[in-house]
Amino acid sequence: MRPSKLERLRDTALPWLVPAVILLGWQAAVSSGLVSNRFMPAPLDVVRAGWEAGRTGELWTNLGVSTLRALAGFVVGGGIGFALGLANGLSRLSERLTDTSVQMVRNVPHLSLIPLVILWFGIGEEAKLFLVALGVFFPIYANTLHGIRSVDPGLVEMGRVYGMSRTELFTRVVLPGALPSIFVGLRYALGIMWLTLIVAETISASSGLGYMAMQAREFMLVDVVVLAILIYAALGKLADALTRQLERACLAWNPAYRSA
């Protein structure tokens, strides 16, 4: 029996019921004075703050600055991590030379370097770029290396016997085989990218979303603080959704990634 229109509507609406109730309860709690709006702004205040920041253009400038920083750090750190992961996955010599060092550095929490980074770069763009790149490097490196290691040796042997050149072996067997693992690294890295940027911008910046939130705190604009937090959440979700799409397109052969 096919579900009726009503049933389908119910199935779509049901997951949104709990968030809606929470939002309504929240709004009611603040409006009735149960919770002071000095600590927690009502949802409508947050919307108003967003509208206001959007109107003055402040929001877009800060959003643009933060996104650019995130992407620049991601490209630099991810690029180096990917290249080194490939090199170490394909060459024993390269691995022997660098892997131990990388594993040692990996145990240093990159955010603990903030004081040092401020000493080196001040609070300029370099500081943020460095931290994001460093944070993104490790998951991409480790997962690329792992992906190449876990390529089925039987397939590589098959490629060799069937006369594939080294380039063909890489592009047709090794890289596609490593791709699922590389994507895992990519999604990890995106999470770390936002996290690092938030921390760096909150501690030392003169523009960006984190800076916007810290400024708002100075003036007790709680609604703007909450707005900044929500925007970070939305950006993280957006990055994840984009990766998912990319995964689906690249890994269509894998039953685990095929869309229903």
Add this chain to the structure above:
Amino acid sequence: MLLDAVRREALPDQSSDPRHAGGEAGHHVGSPASGRAAAEPAGRGIAVTVRDLHKSFDGNAVIEGLNLFLPAGGFTAVVGRSGCGKSTLLRLILGLETPTGGRIDLEGPAGSARRSEPPKRIMFQEPRLLPWARVVDNVAVGLSGHGSRAERRERARAALAEVGLADKAGQWPATLSGGQRQRVALARALVSRPGLLALDEPLGALDALTRIDMQDLIERIWRAQGFTALLVTHDVAEAVALADRILVVEDGRIALDLRVEVPRPRRRGDPDLARLEGRILDHLLGTPQAL
């Protein structure tokens, strides 16, 4: 296209080929049946000569002084207990392992230039298809480095038709059954028209009925194309049904070399085949033989 090419070639001539009849006798080892094996219909087969072959892994000898001649176009099965060195022998002949001692010579059809020699191909126990390539592109892997992409695909489609999977060309390997995957692997091995096809227990993982279908398919294509076939198996019944010569390998040497004289097409359950199977099994199990 491939299908047409196959039809044009003569069916295998079961009479012995005078070209090889004289030269090979010396290479057979302890052979009660050292005659010319099957025919050489298209003259595309690669002849294999193995002399005093040794192979050891970390000091453990696996192959110890093995001599063997595989005439072009023959169908030889190698049976033996697991660990007897039969798979190693096949991998050595294919060049997947380097011998510790001795030599292996492959000789293509007379007159073919070094460059245009028919390739040697192997079918593994697992299909080993690239999961990220469509079925037709997986078959085209067999033509790596030959012709344009479109040409390769065209020939791959023809080879798929040959194994009865023309309609699966655009699918991912993950959507196929085990038997279909192994047929794709067979098409991949055959698309380059090999001179030597090594089969390393390729049907071991299939169910009984699919196995029989695959055996018939392999036999039919071998008869049509005339490559040299070397089948490694632990299934004596399979060896007896397919091969015209059976080698029993024991302790890294050939312990028994038997001709299968039963004419093709062979009927399953044929008493002659059953007798031969029994004899080989007796040998393998070490029971006294009533020869």
